[in-house]
Amino acid sequence: MKVGVPVVPLKWKKYLALVDFRFQSADELAADIRRYQVNKAQRLVRDLSSDLRDDLRQTRRSFYVVKLVPADLPGQLPNFNIERISQLKQLVAFLNAHRRENYLEAWYCRTRIDPEVFSVAGRIVFSAADSGKTQLVEQLWRGSPRKLETYSGDFAFPYVRASRYSWGWPYSIEHVHLPQQSAPKSALSKLRLQSEFGYSMRCIEQEKEKLAAFCEFLDSFSFKAYSLEYKIVASQLKIIDWDTPNDRRVLASQDLHLWDGMH
């Protein structure tokens, strides 16, 4: 008789690589990302609904990202952002719309975005261009890093883009964006954005040793570019994802020792 072995989605293996490089512990990862088998998505909706109600009771603001996860895709997964209880119906519609597709699991994770809490998310792209190695950073305030992909002039989030030559070099800020309709009470001035950006970079610099080790590992594949995504909430930096031109090749590396995450 064949014993079914649970399939670990490729996307989860990507997160486990972050555990392997000590960006977070396996327990922290399991607590941050709530995983459900796709046929138990009602439980996800129930738990998420309960979290949203807790937020309301404690006058906290959070946003949640729900992802549908197939076995073999490392990124670009369908996802749904939710901040309010009133959006639960749309979430159910989103899950139903994808019900017949080939997804193994549904996940969700939470980020606090109250104005009182420092909350930023960003992406660092490491490139080896002809002019040398560069780091391009895009960061937004109180939102998901996925939103960076749609940055435009009327972007709803405060946003900073900056670059630097390599580790240890100062960042040169290339662009600062303030949303036109930010509420006066929570509005951030350009100066404050620049200052908070500098603070974020110092938080990242504190993890330089681990970041450099991970980059050295990715450099061993001779990619011309790759990226890391991060969140900083209340001074706590978390590296939350990474992307390369060929994630499968990276995950097949003998140098990774991926804890399977299944109990």
Added chain:
Amino acid sequence: MLAEIDAVHQRVWQAVSHYWEPNSVHGHGPDHAMRVYSMGLQLAAALGADPLVVGAGCYIHDAGMRPDVGREGHIERSLQIASALCEEMPELAGVRDLLLTTIRYHEAELAFPSPLPTEAVCVRDSDTLDRLGFTGIRMTLQYGVWMGRALCHPSDPLCCERAPDLSAFTMDYVRYLESLPQRLLTSLARSYSEEKQKQREFYCSEFLSSFRQGRMRNHEDALRLVMAHMREESRVA
């Protein structure tokens, strides 16, 4: 009127150029946008398409590529970028659906609903033309370096006796490019493609000759060869 359209295009470019710049790392940088834009406007003029939509479509079509993940999911991201631009530029709001159609179907390999609007045909053929000839070979080689693909099969470098393995060998992809002209939708683009096909054939014969002499060791050698021909071509022009 043309000056107004040009002004809109300039604003579109200002809004999206930062998406393109980092993509030079895999050959899809601003130079690709500029060439596609220039050819797109030529096709639009010849076919009577709306130059406003064609120019904007050309400037946005690959803006969704990323330096870290490349093409993966790029059409969806380009569509999001275009939607956001339509929200903030009133000149584009009225042509939103048409603009999104040019982006959604810009890739030669994608099936499309019939009839495809002329504006979408212009963007698609213009992008396909840039994937041919020396420009296309250079983009393909740069993409190969970026993704860490091997340059070519050790005993059949130009894939004459195998099915092409596009994820394994860059030169298999160069060989695959010869199938693109038949996907062009307009006779004008097909006539432009003839010169590009000659460039590809010329490059492949030079490549093979260098390979046999042991002078084609890696992507850098292959890129040097195409760059030399591109420089030569620009001198002739």
